[in-house]
Amino acid sequence: MLSIWHAIVPVPLRVGFGGLLIRMARLWRREADRTLASSGVSQATALPLVVLARMGEHVRQGALADELGIEGPSLVRLIDQLEAEGIVERRECAGDRRAKLLHITPAGHKKVEEVEAVLNKVRVRLLGAVSEADLATTVRVLQVIEAEILAAETDRD
Secondary structure, eight states, rough: OOOOHHSSOHHHHHHHHHHHHHHHHHHOOOOOOHHHHHHHHHHHHHHHHHHHHHSSSSHHHHHHHHHHHHHHHHHHHHHHHHHHHHSSEEEETTTTEEEEEEEEEEHHHHHHEEEEEHHHHHHHHHHSSSHHHHHHHHHHHHHHHHHHHHHHHHHOO
């Protein structure tokens, strides 16, 4: 069934949308990485740390890997690095000793605040010319697309 979106958006816009979305995600991430690097923070470790903080305390490593869209072994190396820096601790899960829960240390919470402050500068700079209404519309559109993708994944499972 075609939605109202199909009726109001010309075909060329729909065709180019995915490519633009991918390009924008790459550019956004590159800009965040550059800004973080100039502040002495690695995007590779900043992203897992910020996502972990947003997910809350005591998150399983596998859940964080899923949220980041990376494989478990790749995350293990990043968590090893964060743990070596005293930013994150692994703790045993009471219900499953094989599972590890991630906990942000006090030093880690300080680092999250630093990273969020840097990322906020990126958001302010890149979104400064975008009206609140346009941003709200963009977020709603992306949420609709996200819901469609997740529904399709559920249907396949």
